[in-house]
Amino acid sequence: MEKNVRTRFAPSPTGFLHIGGVRTALFNYLYAKQNGGQFILRLEDTDRERYIEEGVEQIVDSLQWLGLQPDEGFWISEGEHQNIEFVQSKRHESGVYGKYIDTLLASGLAYRDWTSNEQLDQLREQAKQEKRAFLFRKNMATTESDESQPHVVRLDVSACAETIKEWKDFVEWDEPVRGNLHQKLADIDDFILQKSDGFPTYNFANVIDDHEMQITHVLRGDEFIASTAKHILLYKALGFEAPQFVHLPVINGTDGKKLSKRTGDTNTLDYRDNGYLPDALLCFLAQLGWNDGTEQEIFTLKELAEKFSLERINNSPATFDEKRLEWVNGQFIRQLSTHDLYEKVGNYWPDSAKDSDEKYKLKILELAQDRLKTLKDLQQFGYFFTDPQPNMGLIEKNKQLSKISPERRAELIKQTKNALESSDFTSEAIQETLNQLLKDTGEKPGILFSLIRIHTTWAPFSPQLNETLALLGRDTTVSRLSKTS
RNA sequence: GGUCCCUUCGUCUAGUGGUUAGGACAUCAGGUUCUCAUCCUGAAAACACGGGUUCGACUCCCGUAGGGAUCACCA
Numbered sequence: 001m002e003k004n005v006r007t008r009f010a011p012s013p014t015g016f017l018h019i020g021g022v023r024t025a026l027f028n029y030l031y032a033k034q035n036g037g038q039f040i041l042r043l044e045d046t047d048r049e050r051y052i053e054e055g056v057e058q059i060v061d062s063l064q065w066l067g068l069q070p071d072e073g074f075w076i077s078e079g080e081h082q083n084i085e086f087v088q089s090k091r092h093e094s095g096v097y098g099k100y101i102d103t104l105l106a107s108g109l110a111y112r113d114w115t116s117n118e119q120l121d122q123l124r125e126q127a128k129q130e131k132r133a134f135l136f137r138k139n140m141a142t143t144e145s146d147e148s149q150p151h152v153v154r155l156d157v158s159a160c161a162e163t164i165k166e167w168k169d170f171v172e173w174d175e176p177v178r179g180n181l182h183q184k185l186a187d188i189d190d191f192i193l194q195k196s197d198g199f200p201t202y203n204f205a206n207v208i209d210d211h212e213m214q215i216t217h218v219l220r221g222d223e224f225i226a227s228t229a230k231h232i233l234l235y236k237a238l239g240f241e242a243p244q245f246v247h248l249p250v251i252n253g254t255d256g257k258k259l260s261k262r263t264g265d266t267n268t269l270d271y272r273d274n275g276y277l278p279d280a281l282l283c284f285l286a287q288l289g290w291n292d293g294t295e296q297e298i299f300t301l302k303e304l305a306e307k308f309s310l311e312r313i314n315n316s317p318a319t320f321d322e323k324r325l326e327w328v329n330g331q332f333i334r335q336l337s338t339h340d341l342y343e344k345v346g347n348y349w350p351d352s353a354k355d356s357d358e359k360y361k362l363k364i365l366e367l368a369q370d371r372l373k374t375l376k377d378l379q380q381f382g383y384f385f386t387d388p389q390p391n392m393g394l395i396e397k398n399k400q401l402s403k404i405s406p407e408r409r410a411e412l413i414k415q416t417k418n419a420l421e422s423s424d425f426t427s428e429a430i431q432e433t434l435n436q437l438l439k440d441t442g443e444k445p446g447i448l449f450s451l452i453r454i455h456t457t458w459a460p461f462s463p464q465l466n467e468t469l470a471l472l473g474r475d476t477t478v479s480r481l482s483k484t485s
Numbered sequence: 486g487g488u489c490c491c492u493u494c495g496u497c498u499a500g501u502g503g504u505u506a507g508g509a510c511a512u513c514a515g516g517u518u519c520u521c522a523u524c525c526u527g528a529a530a531a532c533a534c535g536g537g538u539u540c541g542a543c544u545c546c547c548g549u550a551g552g553g554a555u556c557a558c559c560a
Binding site for chain 2: 010011012014044046047049050117120124127128130131132133134135150152178181182183184187189191192194195196197199201202203206221222223224225226227229247249250252254256257258284287288289291293294295297314315316317318319320321323324325326327328330334368369370371372373377380398400435438444445446447448449450451452453454459460461462463464465
């Protein structure tokens with residue numbers, strides 16, 4: 001019997017949650033769900049300098065919007081904020097980390113160090129000059145008997161190595177995709193466990209919490225590979241069992257380089273505001289670094305949870321392609337029933353739509369559904385709600401229409417108006433009328449239909465003409481045609 | 486610079502010694518009695534390079550190059 005799977009997502013409130021973080025959260029969520037385990041949300045806020053108040057709210061809002069509901073965490077569901085068991089700064093206050101520091105100190109696996117930042121800078125500079133990596137060792141430590149003076153606590157790597165006979169020269173571990181990874185013990189720094197302000201460092205708090213929260217699988221970004229050996233060393237030093245580590249390939253920006261302001265380092269909530277569906281974003285993200293080996297492209301969250309597997313995670317970095325996200329989003333929009341879509345559209349309607357009734361909007365949605373890439377695209381359909389401003393540029397830009405004299409255009413519109421006035425005004429009847437008009441005027445559809453569309457919508461494009469007119473209704477159609485003739 | 490990770494169409498990827506190297510996005514062309522979109526059909530488009538191993542390498546090994554991470558009292 002496998003032990004109960006417990007995964008976690010542990011963001012820091014130092015900025016907004018971007019898609020790289022979402023992908024990490026998603027994989028942890030999927031793996032927990034797949035195994036009937038728990039997905040835990042922990043807040044790593046030990047860095048008081050970079051702490052951003054809105055950061056927490058932003059993380060919660062993002063995960064809530066995406067539907068990545070944690071089973072345990074500092075936020076579980078609406079109204080249950082700040083469950084302090086999962087907030088590192090609160091845990092620190094209640095002495096969680098201090099007692100482990102004491103243990104380590106007592107067993108000689110850690111030591112106190114009063115070295116100043118200035119001294120450290122000097123040592124680093126020296127190492128740089130000598131073209132080697134800087135490693136802190138116990139014999140470099142500044143000792144002082146006065147423990148009330150600010151100082152840090154460091155792990156004594158050599159002492160750990162001696163105590164733990166398990167390894168000769170390496171810290172080794174296995175991952176599902178990358179296989180065996182290792183790091184020389186001699187290359188591991190005597191890293192800091194407790195800062196001079198008494199707070200635990202990430203490296204320390206992370207290990208303690210993952211152990212206390214009984215995390216079994218840690219899925220995290222690639223950038224943590226380098227510190228994994230430190231973590232494992234710490235697990236051993238404390239006599240804990242280390243979790244299974246799985247390092248995820250990075251997601252690069254649109255230019256193939258690291259995510260940055262210009263290339264996709266976007267606040268997750270911006271995707272919501274720009275009309276993306278959470279399931280679409282998730283589906284897209286899931287396939288950045290993972291796929292199920294079939295040719296299926298569209299997955300629901302549930303399907304992802306069923307099919308996800310650690311073994312099929314890629315190990316090479318992926319580039320974020322917004323065009324593909326748009327396509328995926330369009331696919332999700334098209335799969336929805338018109339009614340479900342209506343529910344999700346919320347306030348993406350143009351402002352002019354606020355007085356229209358649900359029935360009318362549903363009809364518009366029926367026509368619009370196939371042409372939406374994002375919910376925001378609905379903004380283009382303002383002409384269904386208010387009379388649009390004539391824009392002669394549309395006619396001038398039209399290759400065929402621009403060749404026809406204004407007099408002829410006026411005549412055609414008048415003729416159309418007259419014919420339409422006596423039409424039944426169902427979309428079928430309108431189509432018949434239009435076809436008859438084609439015969440009567442001798443014009444090609446490219447000219448007549450374009451002309452009518454432009455004069456009724458003043459938009460560069462619209463749904464099929466007969467459907468559009470039917471929805472607009474006879475009165476509106478005729479009145480718009482009258483105005484311009 | 487040390488250590489570590491990565492390398493299939495422009496992009497996401499399939500592929501685990503023998504394939505016409507497959508799919509999707511994007512692009513281009515055509516079709517769906519007008520536009521835009523949807524949908525359909527088609528085209529162009531890739532194994533970073535060099536050595537091995539092998540009857541045979543995209544697949545295994547070793548180099549090279551390129552990209553990335555890390556080397557914080559940040560996470």
